[in-house]
Amino acid sequence: MADDDFDDEGRANVTPVADRMAAEALIVDIDGFEGPLDVLLMLGRTQKVDLLKISVLDLARQYLAFVDRAKQLRIELAADYLVMAAWLAFLKSRLLLPPDPTEDGPSGEELAAHLAFQLERLQAMREHAAKLMARDQLGRDFFARGIPEDITRVKRVTYTATLLDLMQGYARIRTKDEFRPYAMDRDAIFTMEQALERMRGLIGFAGTWTDISTYLPDGFTTDPARRRSATASTFAASLELAKEGKIEIRQSDTFAPIEVRRKD
Amino acid sequence: MSEDADKKEESLFDAPPIAEQERMCEAILFATAEPLTIRDMEARMPHGCDAAEALVYLRKRYEGRGVNLVKVGDAWAMRTAPDLGFLMQKETVETRKLSRAAVETLAIIAYHQPVTRAEIEEIRGVSVSRGTVDQLLEMEWIRFGRRKMTPGRPVTFVVTQTFLDHFGLESARDLPGLKELRAAGLLENRPAPGAMPQMGEGDPDADEQSSEGQSELFED
Amino acid sequence: MSEDADKKEESLFDAPPIAEQERMCEAILFATAEPLTIRDMEARMPHGCDAAEALVYLRKRYEGRGVNLVKVGDAWAMRTAPDLGFLMQKETVETRKLSRAAVETLAIIAYHQPVTRAEIEEIRGVSVSRGTVDQLLEMEWIRFGRRKMTPGRPVTFVVTQTFLDHFGLESARDLPGLKELRAAGLLENRPAPGAMPQMGEGDPDADEQSSEGQSELFED
Numbered sequence: 001m002a003d004d005d006f007d008d009e010g011r012a013n014v015t016p017v018a019d020r021m022a023a024e025a026l027i028v029d030i031d032g033f034e035g036p037l038d039v040l041l042m043l044g045r046t047q048k049v050d051l052l053k054i055s056v057l058d059l060a061r062q063y064l065a066f067v068d069r070a071k072q073l074r075i076e077l078a079a080d081y082l083v084m085a086a087w088l089a090f091l092k093s094r095l096l097l098p099p100d101p102t103e104d105g106p107s108g109e110e111l112a113a114h115l116a117f118q119l120e121r122l123q124a125m126r127e128h129a130a131k132l133m134a135r136d137q138l139g140r141d142f143f144a145r146g147i148p149e150d151i152t153r154v155k156r157v158t159y160t161a162t163l164l165d166l167m168q169g170y171a172r173i174r175t176k177d178e179f180r181p182y183a184m185d186r187d188a189i190f191t192m193e194q195a196l197e198r199m200r201g202l203i204g205f206a207g208t209w210t211d212i213s214t215y216l217p218d219g220f221t222t223d224p225a226r227r228r229s230a231t232a233s234t235f236a237a238s239l240e241l242a243k244e245g246k247i248e249i250r251q252s253d254t255f256a257p258i259e260v261r262r263k264d
Numbered sequence: 265m266s267e268d269a270d271k272k273e274e275s276l277f278d279a280p281p282i283a284e285q286e287r288m289c290e291a292i293l294f295a296t297a298e299p300l301t302i303r304d305m306e307a308r309m310p311h312g313c314d315a316a317e318a319l320v321y322l323r324k325r326y327e328g329r330g331v332n333l334v335k336v337g338d339a340w341a342m343r344t345a346p347d348l349g350f351l352m353q354k355e356t357v358e359t360r361k362l363s364r365a366a367v368e369t370l371a372i373i374a375y376h377q378p379v380t381r382a383e384i385e386e387i388r389g390v391s392v393s394r395g396t397v398d399q400l401l402e403m404e405w406i407r408f409g410r411r412k413m414t415p416g417r418p419v420t421f422v423v424t425q426t427f428l429d430h431f432g433l434e435s436a437r438d439l440p441g442l443k444e445l446r447a448a449g450l451l452e453n454r455p456a457p458g459a460m461p462q463m464g465e466g467d468p469d470a471d472e473q474s475s476e477g478q479s480e481l482f483e484d
Numbered sequence: 485m486s487e488d489a490d491k492k493e494e495s496l497f498d499a500p501p502i503a504e505q506e507r508m509c510e511a512i513l514f515a516t517a518e519p520l521t522i523r524d525m526e527a528r529m530p531h532g533c534d535a536a537e538a539l540v541y542l543r544k545r546y547e548g549r550g551v552n553l554v555k556v557g558d559a560w561a562m563r564t565a566p567d568l569g570f571l572m573q574k575e576t577v578e579t580r581k582l583s584r585a586a587v588e589t590l591a592i593i594a595y596h597q598p599v600t601r602a603e604i605e606e607i608r609g610v611s612v613s614r615g616t617v618d619q620l621l622e623m624e625w626i627r628f629g630r631r632k633m634t635p636g637r638p639v640t641f642v643v644t645q646t647f648l649d650h651f652g653l654e655s656a657r658d659l660p661g662l663k664e665l666r667a668a669g670l671l672e673n674r675p676a677p678g679a680m681p682q683m684g685e686g687d688p689d690a691d692e693q694s695s696e697g698q699s700e701l702f703e704d
Contacts, residue, residue, distance in 0.1 A: 034365060037389025080390070080461075087461045106457030114457055121387060124450045129371030131440040133362075138430045140356055141349035143515035145342060149295035149564060149572050159623060161582040161590070163651045167660060169584065170591035173608055290550030291564040292571050294514075308571050330510030344511040351508055351528050352515050 016061075022046060023066035027075055036084035039066065041119050051120040056112035057095050060088040091115070190220050190230035195237035203247055209259040212238055279312030286318040286325070293322075299339030299429055335434045337425040346432065360403075366396045370405060374427070374439055376451060378409035378420035383453060397421070405430065499532030506538040506545070513542075519559035586616050590625060594647070594656050598629035598640030617641070625650065 026039060033039050043062045044054050067085040070077050094108030136142055199215060212234055220230035238260050241247045251258045279285065288309050293300060305315040319340055323333040326342070334343050344352065362370070369392055372384050384392050400406045409422035423436055433439065445451050499505070508529050513520060525535040539560060543553040546562070554563045564572065582590070589612055592604050604612050620626045629642035643656055653659065 034368075034388065035390030083461045110457045111460065114454065114460060117454055118387075118389070121450045122389065124445055124448070125368060125371050125375065125387060128375060128439070128441055128445065129367045132371055132374065132431060133367060135431045135433075135440065136346040136349065138343070138432065142346045142432060143344040143349075143352050143511070144297040145294060146515045146517040147561065148297040155578055157578045157580050159582045159586070159619065160579050160650075161587050163653075165582065165587050166591045166594065166651065169587035170595055170659075173588050173592065287548075287550035287565065288568060288571055291568040292550075294551045294562065295564050295572055328507075330507035330512075331514045342514070344515050345507065348508060348511040351512055354516075354528070 019062045019065040020069060022062055023069040026066050027070050027073060030070070030075065030077070036063075036081050037118060037122055039063065039081070040084075040115075041122055044119055051123055052116050054116050054119070056115055057092060059115075060092045060095075063088050064092075188223070188225050188229065190217060190226065190233045192233040192236045192240070195230070195233035196240055199234065199237045199241055200246075203241065203260070203262055206247070206260060206262045209250065209261045211257040212260055213257065215260075278310070279314070280310060282314070282318060282321065285309065285313050285315070286321045288313070289315055289318045289322050293333065293340060293342045296341075299336040299341035299425060301339045304339075334432065336429045337435060339425060341429065343432070360399075362399070363396065365390075365393065366399055369396050370400055370423075370427075373400075373406050373421045374423045374436060375442065375445060376453075377422040377436065378412075379422075380412055380418040380420050382418065384421075386453075386456075499534070500530060502534070502538060502541065505529065505533050505535070506541045508533070509535055509538045509542050513553070513560060513562050519556040519561035521559045524559070583616070585613065586619055589616050590620055590643075590647075593620075593626050593641045594643050594659055597642040597656060598632070599642075600632055600638040600640050602638060604641075 022043065026033070026042065033042070040059055040063060043059055043066070044051060046062075047054055047058060049055075064085060067077060067081060070081075091108060091111050095112060099107060138144060194217075195215075198217060202215060213231070215234050215238075216227065216230045220226040235258065238247065238249055238258070241260075242249050246263060247260045248263050249258060249260050280288070289305055292305050292308060302315045302319075306313055309315060319333065326333045330345055330348055331342050332345055334341055365388075368388060369384055372387050373379055376383065376387070381392055381397070397406075403426075404424055405427040406421045407424050409420040411417040411419055427433075428435065442451075500508070509525055512525055512528055522535045522539070525539075526533055529535060539553065546553045550565055550568055551562050552565050554561055588608055589604055592607050593599055596603065596607070601612055601617070617626075623646075624644055625647040626641045627644050629640035631637040631639055647653075648655065
């Protein structure tokens with residue numbers, strides 16, 4: 001049954017013995033083939049002619065014999081081998097029967113020519129693949145540098161500063177300089193204890209409202225730093241005395257002079 | 265061109281003499297195993313150097329020597345002379361043997377590039393396994409090229425500089441027998457007449473299919 | 485057997501000409517991963533070769549080139565010329581802010597030039613580390629000025645044109661005075677007391693006294 005399907009001429013099992021032999025040989029090595037085109041190429045080689053002048057009809061017959069044989073031997077052929085077989089059977093009928101004028105599509109000759117072209121192209125690629133692999137190869141025939149020198153990455157650090165950094169740096173030093181003696185130089189400070197002592201001595205005479213700035217000690221009124229220190233300590237001392245109930249404090253308005261008076 | 269002129273003008277002032285530039289290229293190329301482009305070299309040389317010119321001298325100097333200056337794509341490398349390979353058996357690296365499928369696929373990519381997977385399958389008549397392509401990609405012998413401007417915009421494959429370097433080719437144009445293949449029309453992608461079985465259809469990866477339309481637009 | 489064949493057979497046993505041996509040594513030394521002794525080389529070369537002699541020629545050939553043949557112990561290797569080592573480096577530039585100590589020293593030099601180291605120390609209130617001055621000299625922001633005509637004839641420091649260029653100044657006299665700095669509010673932008681991050685950490689010059697006490701009274 002199956003055999004008939006593949007033989008358009010209706011004469012089952014008339015494939016030449018040579019074809020059968022070839023088919024048998026192919027089947028033994030079916031795993032070694034890279035698809036139907038590979039098988040066709042192999043079969044074509046037995047014709048010993050230029051692939052372009054190959055008899056596609058013979059090729060089709062041989063291929064069909066190969067598939068036929070595989071079936072008889074109950075060898076599972078991949079789907080594409082069967083697709084090719086069906087197509088070759090179709091091609092064979094096209095080549096053998098007179099062209100049907102009502103039918104569209106390519107002629108049998110066109111299809112055959114294309115198949116021949118495909119085979120020749122595959123053959124050519126194989127030959128050139130071999131040529132390519134036969135070339136001198138890096139690491140086999142010629143060699144790269146054995147001691148490559150790594151490029152060392154050098155990190156270069158550049159320092160930068162802005163004019164602002166510079167000026168701020170200078171200002172920092174200069175202002176620090178102005179106060180530098182301060183840490184050692186206690187005479188710029190008028191402590192609260194000193195102010196308290198001074199106030200206690202003087203407050204007895206303050207019967208009327210008096211600005212606390214008049215209580216600043218001599219020598220602490222002109223130099224800004226000294227005055228600031230004395231002002232702060234005198235004010236703190238006043239608060240302390242007020243807490244003790246010794247004096248009264250008043251300020252008529254924000255930023256107005258702070259005045260003190262003895263509390264009787 | 266004008267850029268070239270600019271470069272020359274500049275180099276009149278501060279670039280080292282050409283003999284010194286040649287020395288520099290020599291040192292740089294000797295130090296590296298990989299091919300370097302003119303740009304790579306100039307990036308490391310003093311400002312205003314003309315590596316291309318220096319290489320002309322360098323190549324001549326190494327002509328016929330045990331080590332040669334070779335061009336690889338648009339890059340340059342020092343390689344031992346191929347006729348002395350026999351001395352280097354110790355250095356020979358066992359390269360993984362490529363399967364027949366891989367070799368064929370590689371050759372098809374080299375000769376037909378840029379080429380889609382569907383086109384490779386059409387030429388070989390079988391589907392291309394993922395592993396084959398992966399292996400070639402991994403070896404850095406092939407890489408993805410631009411997508412084809414055909415339906416589905418399939419990716420293409422092209423060979424790499426590493427491939428050229430490995431086979432000692434200056435460019436893909438120097439592939440053995442390329443001219444003959446082209447003259448014989450074997451690099452054309454002839455559209456199959458209708459009703460031809462399509463190759464490699466069973467491949468799940470071959471979604472870039474419907475090659476009828478593509479093949480017409482295939483140019484090499 | 486013809487005479488020709490005889491000759492060929494004989495030449496199989498002859499060592500190649502010395503020029504060829506030189507090529508061989510060149511290729512072997514280029515490709516191997518480590519320096520090789522004469523014995524190593526001869527083991528790879530055809531029978532009868534004299535690697536020592538070939539190396540004499542090879543060494544001469546590479547004299548003054550970008551690559552030299554050098555002896556490493558009793559072995560030989562190709563190495564890039566020492567003077568071209570800079571080509572094997574790729575520079576990455578990182579810009580860092582100048583340290584506080586350097587900024588202050590620089591500022592003092594700019595405002596007080598020509599100024600001696602002793603004067604700088606007096607103004608800063610701390611000793612000036614060698615590294616700071618060296619750094620500024622290296623950056624070419626300061627240079628040595630004339631020696632002071634005082635006992636010991638100490639050297640002075642002045643700022644350079646590079647310094648002026650960097651800070652966009654025409655002359656050091658264009659630097660704003662203290663009053664102007666104050667007017668510009670430049671004195672208010674100080675770190676809060678106790679939160680002076682540069683102090684002491686990593687700054688070798690930060691041995692200036694603890695500034696907590698001062699900062700309260702910093703402005704007037």
